[in-house]
Amino acid sequence: xxxxANRYENSLSRSMAVAIILFFIxxxxxxxxxxxxxxxxxxxxTRKFPIAIEDFENGSSYNEITDVIRADLDFSGLFNIVGGxxxxxxxxxxQSAGAEALIKGKVTSKDNLLxxxxxxxxxxxxxxxLAKRYRGEKRGLRNISHYFxxxxxxVLTGERGIFETRIAFVAKRGRNKEIYLxxxxxxxxxxxxxxxxxxxxxxWSPDGRELIYTxxxxxxxxxxxxxxATFKDTKLLNKKYMNMGGxxxxxxxxxxxxxxxxxxSDLFLIEKGGxxxxxxxxxxxxxxxPxxxxxxxTIVFVSDRSGNPNLYATSASGSNLRRLTFEGxxxxxPxxxxxxxxxxxxxxxxxxxxxxxxxxxxxxGRQLTFGTGNxxxxxxSPDSRFIAFNSTRxxxxxxxxxxxxxxxxxxxxxxGSADMxPxxxxSLK
Amino acid sequence: xxxxxxGRLLAAILLICTISFTACxxxxxVADSLIDKPDDKIETVDVSGPDEMTASKLAxxxxxxxxxxxxxxxxxxxxxxxxxxxxxxxxxxxxxxxIFFEYDRSDLSASARDILAxxxxxxxxxxxxxxRIEGHADERGTSEYNLALGERRANASKKYLVTLGTEQSRxxxxxxxxxxxxxxxxxxxxxxxxxxxxxxxx
Numbered sequence: 001x002x003x004x005a006n007r008y009e010n011s012l013s014r015s016m017a018v019a020i021i022l023f024f025i026x027x028x029x030x031x032x033x034x035x036x037x038x039x040x041x042x043x044x045x046t047r048k049f050p051i052a053i054e055d056f057e058n059g060s061s062y063n064e065i066t067d068v069i070r071a072d073l074d075f076s077g078l079f080n081i082v083g084g085x086x087x088x089x090x091x092x093x094x095q096s097a098g099a100e101a102l103i104k105g106k107v108t109s110k111d112n113l114l115x116x117x118x119x120x121x122x123x124x125x126x127x128x129x130l131a132k133r134y135r136g137e138k139r140g141l142r143n144i145s146h147y148f149x150x151x152x153x154x155v156l157t158g159e160r161g162i163f164e165t166r167i168a169f170v171a172k173r174g175r176n177k178e179i180y181l182x183x184x185x186x187x188x189x190x191x192x193x194x195x196x197x198x199x200x201x202x203x204w205s206p207d208g209r210e211l212i213y214t215x216x217x218x219x220x221x222x223x224x225x226x227x228x229a230t231f232k233d234t235k236l237l238n239k240k241y242m243n244m245g246g247x248x249x250x251x252x253x254x255x256x257x258x259x260x261x262x263x264x265s266d267l268f269l270i271e272k273g274g275x276x277x278x279x280x281x282x283x284x285x286x287x288x289x290p291x292x293x294x295x296x297x298t299i300v301f302v303s304d305r306s307g308n309p310n311l312y313a314t315s316a317s318g319s320n321l322r323r324l325t326f327e328g329x330x331x332x333x334p335x336x337x338x339x340x341x342x343x344x345x346x347x348x349x350x351x352x353x354x355x356x357x358x359x360x361x362x363x364x365g366r367q368l369t370f371g372t373g374n375x376x377x378x379x380x381s382p383d384s385r386f387i388a389f390n391s392t393r394x395x396x397x398x399x400x401x402x403x404x405x406x407x408x409x410x411x412x413x414x415x416g417s418a419d420m421x422p423x424x425x426x427s428l429k
Numbered sequence: 430x431x432x433x434x435x436g437r438l439l440a441a442i443l444l445i446c447t448i449s450f451t452a453c454x455x456x457x458x459v460a461d462s463l464i465d466k467p468d469d470k471i472e473t474v475d476v477s478g479p480d481e482m483t484a485s486k487l488a489x490x491x492x493x494x495x496x497x498x499x500x501x502x503x504x505x506x507x508x509x510x511x512x513x514x515x516x517x518x519x520x521x522x523x524x525x526x527x528i529f530f531e532y533d534r535s536d537l538s539a540s541a542r543d544i545l546a547x548x549x550x551x552x553x554x555x556x557x558x559x560x561r562i563e564g565h566a567d568e569r570g571t572s573e574y575n576l577a578l579g580e581r582r583a584n585a586s587k588k589y590l591v592t593l594g595t596e597q598s599r600x601x602x603x604x605x606x607x608x609x610x611x612x613x614x615x616x617x618x619x620x621x622x623x624x625x626x627x628x629x630x631x
Contacts, residue, residue, distance in 0.1 A: 013435075020442060117471065133473040140478025147476045166479075177608070181481060191484040198608045200572050214573075220603050221576055231482040242580055242604055245573040258577065260604065263535075263584025265577035286577040302574060308533065309574055332571045346571075376571070421572070 038101075038122075038156040039078050041385075048080035049156065050098050054088045056105035056116070065116065068145035069103065069152075071185060072163045075410075076153060077385075077403055091123045100124050103152070114138050118148045120155060129155050142187065162381050166425040167388055168192075168202035168211055169399055172418040179213055181228075184381070184424070186399070186412030192228065201245050201421060206252045208426045212236065214244040223257055225272070236274050247290045247299075248272070249316075256280070256290035256299055267301055269316070280318045291334045291343075292316075293360065300324065300334040300343055311345055313362070324362035333377045336360070337384040338426075342404075344368070344378035344387055355389050355402070368406050375400075377420065382427045388412070390420040517630065524551050527611075528586065530624040532567070535581040537589060545586060548628060549593035559631040562586050564604040565611070567620035572606055579604035586626045601631075 039049050051073065053066055066085070073079040082099040094102055105118035113135060120130035130151055136144045146163035153161035165184045170177050179193040179202050193199050195217040202213045211226045223236040223246045237243050242260040249256065255272055258265050267280040267287045281287045285305025292299055300313045310331045311324040325331040330348035337344070343360055346353045349367075353374040358365035369375040373393035380387055381401075388401045394411065397418040402409045412419075517525060525548060528541035537545070552558055564583030566575035583602035591597050612619040 016439065020439070023443075131471050133471050134476050135473060136476040137478050140476060143478050144476045147474070178484075181479075181483075183479075188479060190479065190481065192481055194484040194487065198605075200608075214576075216605075216608070221606075228481040231487060242576065244576055258573065260577055260580040263581045263588070263602075265580065286574060286581065288573040288577050289571065302571070304533075304574075309570065330570055332574060 041078060041157045041159065046078060049078055049100065050080045050082050051101045051103065052082045052087075052094045052097065052099040053103040054105075055086060056107050056118075059105070059107040062107050062109075062114070062141060064141055065105070065107065065145045066103075068142050069149050072146060072149035072161065073152065075163075075185065076161065077408060078153075078157065091126075094123055101129070101156070105148075109138065112137055114141060114144065116144055116148070120152055142183065146183075159383065160427065162383050162386075162427060165382060165427055166208075167379075167399065167412070168204065168423045168425065169390075169414065169419050170200060170202065170421040171415040179211065179226075180415060180419075182412065182414060184401075186414055189413070189415045192226065192231070202423045203247055204423055204425050205248050206250055206426060208428050211423075212246040212248065212255060214246070223255070236270065237277075238274070245289055247292055249292055250294050250296045256292065258288045258290070267299070267314075278318075280314060280316075281321070287312075289333060291336050293336050294338050294340045300336060302332045302334065311343070311362075322362075324358070325365070327365070335378045335380055335387075337380045338382050339384040341384070342380075344380065346376040346378065346389075355387065357387075357404075368404075369402060369409070377422065379422050379424045381424050388422040388424055390422060521551070521630075524548060525628050525630065527625045527627050529621065530582055530626075532569075532620070532624065533578070535578065535585045537585060541586075542589065545589050546593060549590050549595050552590075552595050552599065559599045559601070561629040561631055562600060562602045563627040563629060564602065565609065565623055565625050565627065566607050567623040568607040568610065568615075569620065570607075572608070576604050576606035579606045582624075582626050 040046060053070055055066055056062070059065060070081055074081055082094070082097050100123065102121045102123050103118065104121070105116055108115045114137070116134045118132060118134065119128060121127070122129050132148070132151060134144045134148060143164065149163045150161040153159065162184060166181050167184055168179060168181050171180050176196055177198045177200065178191055179199050180189050180191050182189040192211070193213070193215070195215065198216045200214045202211050204211060209228055211228065212223055213226065214221050215224050220240065221242045221244050223243050224233045225236060226233050236246065236255065244258050246255045246257040253272060254269050256267060256269055259268050264284070265286045265288060266282055267290055269278045269280055270276065280299070283305060285303040287301055287303045289302045290299050291301070297316055298313055299316055300311055302309050303312050306323065308329055311334050312321060313324055314321040325347070328347040328349040331345055333346045335344045341360060342357045344355060344357045347356045353376050354367055355369040355375045355378050356365050357368050368387070369389070371393050373391055375389050375391045375393070378387045378389045385404050386401050387404065388399055390397050391400050397420045399412045399414055399419045399422045400409055401412060526544050528537070528544050548560070552560065562583045564579030564581070566578045580602065583604055587600045587602050590600060610619070610623045611625065612622040
């Protein structure tokens with residue numbers, strides 16, 4: 001720090017000295033700073049970060065790679081993609097087009113394998129932010145592209161993207177309903193049950209490797225666990241009475257479910273192996289659709305104990321049962337956001353179901369979806385920024401995604417049959 | 430201010446600051462040549478494709494492998510409850526009728542109770558007969574709630590039959606919720622026909 005050459009006696013000179021010192025501090029500290037804040041996703045009015053994506057070298061047979069990267073970054077709502085496909089140029093070209101970062105890459109293939117080298121450059125500071133080689137099978141091309149897009153997001157925002165997540169859902173097949181998976185962007189629908197009966201309510205294990213779902217395959221509706229890698233099903237409860245709508249606890253140890261016996265439907269907890277059945281609710285009402293808080297302490301559910309279906313909450317030990325919704329004739333399908341802040345649900349008001357969100361304490365409920373048709377069955381993305389739901393706004397039931405601020409809605413391709421009951425997977429660790 | 434040596438020194442300092450400031454922000458040249466370098470220092474990661482076992486992957490396996498995996502899956506298949514009463518005599522068909530409910534209700538109407546009384550009577554006369562009581566709901570609302578509602582309706586019917594003297598062991602209940610509508614249609618005419626309990630002779 002440079003001190004003034006002489007001592008000044010009057011206060012004006014002294015304040016000038018202070019100003020000079022501060023100016024120097026302000027000048028030199030930024031140039032030695034380590035991290036530049038590229039995108040602050042917690043800030044409510046985030047400006048969209050301008051980024052350019054060039055076609056990858058040798059990538060003409062693999063155009064899909066940059067298509068996927070473009071679509072993923074656009075989906076996040078955080079980027080303004082500068083320039084069109086096929087455009088390329090040097091840094092000054094892209095800078096004058098308004099971009100602050102640039103993605104480039106190169107593809108090589110060998111037998112069944114693809115090797116993609118991909119780079120992310122800060123073209124304002126002239127630094128390389130990301131340089132990585134990705135290897136995988138050709139059929140996994142979209143997965144590799146999603147992985148890179150996740151890395152881009154992690155470098156620029158500090159948080160990994162959700163581009164490799166999947167959505168489990170139910171699709172009609174003639175008179176039957178089977179469970180399917182698709183990529184979060186609606187592509188690659190694949191069928192994971194084939195028992196030719198009615199299958200409902202898919203729900204993910206916290207590690208993303210299993211689904212539980214409710215099936216009529218053996219007669220009475222029962223919950224089954226399916227290991228996705230092997231297709232193998234295990235019945236959760238070996239009982240004759242109906243059990244349905246299971247939800248896995250966040251620590252992976254227990255499943256909350258509804259058991260219907262002698263006409264009454266109540267919530268129970270069970271160890272995931274099927275032992276230690278514990279009653280959670282009792283009484284006359286139909287208690288269904290449990291959903292856990294991410295800290296595992298509270299369960300929100302639907303009950304008609306007041307006369308019509310409303311949302312209630314209880315501690316995971318069954319105490320402190322309280323009502324959460326008081327408006328609308330039918331409130332159902334609660335889903336707790338992974339960050340713990342919100343509960344999304346569907347509510348029948350003004351003649352149709354729409355998706356609403358409220359704070360975890362039940363306050364400040366507000367409508368999220370608008371328009372025609374019925375919007376139901378919300379499920380949260382792992383980063384709590386998006387909700388997938390099923391809607392009849394286009395006629396047939398289809399799955400849509402809306403951003404939490406309500407600004408963007410997009411329809412997912414799915415199977416094209418009637419698609420419903422979406423469940424968003426966790427991010428793979 | 431510039432008229433004294435102190436002022437001039439100050440101006441010189443400010444000038445130096447400005448120049449340094451500019452120098453600190455001069456852009457470095459981007460090394461495009463990174464692409465051409467076979468850089469062994471680049472981190473490499475293996476990314477696997479979608480790896481779930483799916484119905485179509487199953488179908489592509491050899492018959493032996495598929496049989497091994499599907500054995501459990503297919504052995505569990507059971508046909509869903511039928512809607513018709515094909516094997517009943519005309520008289521039986523007039524007795525074993527569906528009963529219907531108000532929206533979101535499970536209470537038995539007067540005509541429902543008459544039908545149940547006739548069924549109880551008929552079951553008393555033929556003690557070999559068992560009945561499966563199937564509960565249904567219309568499609569409005571969630572499938573889970575409707576499964577529970579169908580079960581409540583089926584159970585209300587069973588309880589009434591028991592109070593009329595039918596042995597509990599001859600009655601079983603099952604709910605199909607909204608999943609097997611009698612009549613398709615997004616209107617009250619269809620919905621009213623779907624809010625029902627159906628009796629299946631076993």
